Amino acid sequence: MGRPGAPLVPRSLRRALTETGPIGSTTHQLSVRLETPESELDALLERLALHGDVVRIGRGLWLLAAYAELDRREDFHAPEEYVERFAHENGVVLGRYEGPITFSDNTVAPVHRWWPYVQGFSADFVAGVLQDEGLSPGSTVLDPFAGSGTTLVEARRAGHRPWGTELLPPAALAARVKTRFELPSARLLSQARTVLRTAARRTPSSVPFLRETSRQFLAATLRDLTRLRDALPGATDPMSEALRVAFGRILIPVSRLRRSPCLGYGRPDADQPRDPFTEFRNAVDEMAQDLDFLTQSRSRWGPAGHVWQRDARNLDLPPSSVDLAVTSPPYVNGMDYVNNYKLDLAWLGYAKGYADLRRLREALVACDNLGRAAVRPHLGTDDVPDRWLREILRQIRSNVDQKRSYRRDDAHGVVKRYFLDLRPVLAAVYRALRPGGRFRLVVGDSLLAGTYVPGDLLTARLGADVGFHITAVDIARRRWSGQRRDFPLRETVVTLQRPVGDS
Numbered sequence: 189m190g191r192p193g194a195p196l197v198p199r200s201l202r203r204a205l206t207e208t209g210p211i212g213s214t215t216h217q218l219s220v221r222l223e224t225p226e227s228e229l230d231a232l233l234e235r236l237a238l239h240g241d242v243v244r245i246g247r248g249l250w251l252l253a254a255y256a257e258l259d260r261r262e263d264f265h266a267p268e269e270y271v272e273r274f275a276h277e278n279g280v281v282l283g284r285y286e287g288p289i290t291f292s293d294n295t296v297a298p299v300h301r302w303w304p305y306v307q308g309f310s311a312d313f314v315a316g317v318l319q320d321e322g323l324s325p326g327s328t329v330l331d332p333f334a335g336s337g338t339t340l341v342e343a344r345r346a347g348h349r350p351w352g353t354e355l356l357p358p359a360a361l362a363a364r365v366k367t368r369f370e371l372p373s374a375r376l377l378s379q380a381r382t383v384l385r386t387a388a389r390r391t392p393s394s395v396p397f398l399r400e401t402s403r404q405f406l407a408a409t410l411r412d413l414t415r416l417r418d419a420l421p422g423a424t425d426p427m428s429e430a431l432r433v434a435f436g437r438i439l440i441p442v443s444r445l446r447r448s449p450c451l452g453y454g455r456p457d458a459d460q461p462r463d464p465f466t467e468f469r470n471a472v473d474e475m476a477q478d479l480d481f482l483t484q485s486r487s488r489w490g491p492a493g494h495v496w497q498r499d500a501r502n503l504d505l506p507p508s509s510v511d512l513a514v515t516s517p518p519y520v521n522g523m524d525y526v527n528n529y530k531l532d533l534a535w536l537g538y539a540k541g542y543a544d545l546r547r548l549r550e551a552l553v554a555c556d557n558l559g560r561a562a563v564r565p566h567l568g569t570d571d572v573p574d575r576w577l578r579e580i581l582r583q584i585r586s587n588v589d590q591k592r593s594y595r596r597d598d599a600h601g602v603v604k605r606y607f608l609d610l611r612p613v614l615a616a617v618y619r620a621l622r623p624g625g626r627f628r629l630v631v632g633d634s635l636l637a638g639t640y641v642p643g644d645l646l647t648a649r650l651g652a653d654v655g656f657h658i659t660a661v662d663i664a665r666r667r668w669s670g671q672r673r674d675f676p677l678r679e680t681v682v683t684l685q686r687p688v689g690d691s
């Protein structure tokens with residue numbers, strides 16, 4: 189609330205600022221949204237800020253004051269508080285992990301670059317973990333949230349058998365293809381030439397159902413994409429699947445979109461369209477080069493593995509069949525994978541309409557875009573397996589109730605479903621691991637509706653609840669909140685171990 193006599197926030201501006209809530213908007217974004225000159229808005233916002241109605245944070249992001257206050261409330265529990273409680277209650281003092289952690293290096297690394305997955309983690313991180321573990325050759329390494337297969341590729345390169353589950357079809361496809369090291373590069377190249385020749389003769393056909401398709405691509409690009417897509421072999425043999433990965437790989441580069449990390453407009457070179465045929469040829473060339481590179485270390489490869497396109501919550505592997513598990517699950521309130529990969533889902537034929545996208549979103553670990561109906565069964569705050577979680581859910585609910593303008597009034601239900609989704613995966617990995625086997629997870633914390641959610645520590649606690657021993661919790665890096673740009677969050681390596689004597 190502003191002081192008496194303060195200018196009122198005009199209704200249209202209030203609505204725009206409410207939509208972006210604690211994330212904030214730049215003057216430029218507001219000016220586009222409200223069709224008002226930036227200079228006029230700047231002057232107004234400065235005046236409103238003087239009266240305490242709006243607040244500027246970070247690098248020029250405007251919020252309604254109510255959003256800025258949320259994490260300064262007396263009942264706000266800060267990250268440090270949880271760190272202390274964790275040491276006290278769980279007996280683990282947080283350490284530091286100093287090595288690589290993000291996917292960025294993978295975008296140029298052999299094989300990993302075949303399907304750049306912004307949400308992926310670092311191949312070097314996995315390689316380091318595999319080295320630390322000192323597994324004997326041929327051990328089985330599991331990633332229940334395999335994504336694009338970073339863990340699986342590194343496990344096989346290090347001499348182990350990779351097993352993974354992944355529910356997002358294009359990611360599962362990429363992980364399968366990337367772990368088939370024996371694919372003959374010469375045949376891949378010749379099949380790609382056949383696809384290109386066939387595509388050149390085809391007439392353009394219909395584009396996928398996505399509403400924005402005509403804005404995402406130039407008309408000529410769309411025509412070529414449909415010709416290429418129609419020329420791809422539809423079979424599920426390794427060669428056909430590899431060609432489909434190459435096709436999926438080019439969708440963003442030939443569009444006007446980028447992932448940063450969410451799918452959005454604004455590629456700096458969007459007006460210089462790239463030719464789908466050339467991009468496809470380049471993608472396959474890279475794959476062929478990497479396959480040749482892999483062949484040099486053939487004697488060290490582990491046995492062929494398996495990627496199951498299925499729900500990690502129902503992971504049903506033989507007991508004690510896994511020697512090590514390494515993963516990075518979705519983060520609390522994090523990425524909407526379905527939205528981010530809807531181009532791949534639609535163009536590769538995995539989704540025929542919006543209902544398919546919705547169903548897939550509901551099947552994945554809960555994210556902030558989950559439909560209300562899927563959250564409705566999770567609105568109670570008592571029936572959760574952890575005391576901290578109960579307190580946090582209540583806090584979110586109370587914050588949202590007090591400030592009705594929060595983006596969704598069932599935010600606590602989304603968080604609850606997230607942890608209820610994660611717990612069965614922890615339990616399933618526990619059963620699949622051999623006694624003494626470790627489960628290493630890269631996890632993040634979050635801030636939402638003015639409540640800090642220590643996702644990393646909660647994951648460790650849920651792990652302990654299903655029987656794991658918490659061996660270490662090491663902070664790997666700082667990252668910035670999508671909710672409050674000036675609130676530092678972290679990414680953490682959690683190490684859990686199935687007790688040695690447990691059988």
Ligand SMILES: C[S@@+](CC[C@H](N)C(=O)[O-])C[C@H]1O[C@@H](n2cnc3c(N)ncnc32)[C@H](O)[C@@H]1O
Nearest residue numbers: 308309333335336338354355356499500552553
């Ligand atoms: C952080 S990403 C993993 C990225 C991976 N480490 C990599 O480097 O590519 C999390 C993955 O979990 C997947 N996922 C979410 N819910 C799932 C579920 N219930 N079963 C299996 N996979 C799921 C998402 O599709 C996403 O690919």
